[in-house]
Amino acid sequence: MNVLATVMLVVGFGFILAGVIGILRLPDFYCRLHAMGKCDTLGVALMLGGLAVLEGFTLTSVKLLLVVVFISLANPTATHALGRAAVRAGLRPWTTTEPGS
Amino acid sequence: MPNSAPDPIADAPPPPTDSVGRRLLAAVPFGVVLFGTWLVLSPKRDLFHLGLGAATAAAVALLTARLVAQPPSLSAPHTGHTSLRQMPWLRFVGYLPWLAWQVVVAGLEVTYTVLHPRLPISPRIVRITAPLPHTLAKLTLANSITLTPGTVTLDVEGDTFLVHALTEDGSRDLQGGAMSDRVSSLFTAGDDSPGT
Numbered sequence: 636m637n638v639l640a641t642v643m644l645v646v647g648f649g650f651i652l653a654g655v656i657g658i659l660r661l662p663d664f665y666c667r668l669h670a671m672g673k674c675d676t677l678g679v680a681l682m683l684g685g686l687a688v689l690e691g692f693t694l695t696s697v698k699l700l701l702v703v704v705f706i707s708l709a710n711p712t713a714t715h716a717l718g719r720a721a722v723r724a725g726l727r728p729w730t731t732t733e734p735g736s
Numbered sequence: 737m738p739n740s741a742p743d744p745i746a747d748a749p750p751p752p753t754d755s756v757g758r759r760l761l762a763a764v765p766f767g768v769v770l771f772g773t774w775l776v777l778s779p780k781r782d783l784f785h786l787g788l789g790a791a792t793a794a795a796v797a798l799l800t801a802r803l804v805a806q807p808p809s810l811s812a813p814h815t816g817h818t819s820l821r822q823m824p825w826l827r828f829v830g831y832l833p834w835l836a837w838q839v840v841v842a843g844l845e846v847t848y849t850v851l852h853p854r855l856p857i858s859p860r861i862v863r864i865t866a867p868l869p870h871t872l873a874k875l876t877l878a879n880s881i882t883l884t885p886g887t888v889t890l891d892v893e894g895d896t897f898l899v900h901a902l903t904e905d906g907s908r909d910l911q912g913g914a915m916s917d918r919v920s921s922l923f924t925a926g927d928d929s930p931g932t
Contacts, residue, residue, distance in 0.1 A: 715889055
């Protein structure tokens with residue numbers, strides 16, 4: 636159990652770290668949305684899941700899993716809201732292809 | 737939701753209509769669910785904390801009764817047959833593991849792309865058209881696109897989905913239409929499902 640929890644925590648941390656690196660390296664707002672929306676959801680879910688495994692089947696682990704559910708609902712929603720707001724505000728995406736193609 | 741109630745967070749009492757009684761009745765199950773959540777979250781079982789939970793659950797259920805009672809804009813305006821109760825829940829549950837796996841794949845792919853020394857991205861905006869029966873199906877597709885590798889839904893207008901793809905692969909997969917077919921079959925064949 637401890638091994639599983641440790642693996643989940645470390646892998647979750649790795650995903651969050653990748654998300655942060657993504658935010659730093661990617662060229663524009665829309666690309667950074669990918670790093671935010673995906674790596675963070677997965678990383679946080681894994682870390683909280685790891686903590687729940689460490690805790691065993693108690694009220695605390697149920698609460699942790701509830702937090703996972705709420706985050707995995709809220710994070711894509713926030714990503715979508717940010718992206719939509721950017722489109723409505725007329726932000727042009729950075730692209731390597733010819734415009735209009 | 738925006739088109740159903742002009743001001744859903746106003747705490748003014750709802751306009752008096754003949755369905756007030758039914759609306760309050762519809763708030764009861766929601767209040768019970770809320771109180772159950774309180775019981776799970778709060779380990780204290782003394783009268784003060786239980787009373788606090790009951791009062792909070794009742795208050796929230798009453799304040800949101802207007803929103804709970806009307807089947808929200810999930811229903812299709814032209815067919816009018818879809819409510820949450822008529823949804824093919826079984827098939828929806830079968831959809832979830834596939835979606836969870838896609839989330840893992842998405843995380844791995846973004847991680848790989850981001851850590852790659854040459855940052856192999858070619859971001860682009862893609863429009864796809866997916867005729868889906870009602871708002872709930874569109875919502876499911878939009879969220880599924882966001883959660884799967886390399887793509888984020890930016891906007892939905894009618895049947896058109898505006899999607900930002902991080903890589904060329906992502907946009908190609910999307911235009912293949914596998915996911916919209918999956919979501920479409922999740923909802924459109926649901927007329928013969930139990931619960932109608």
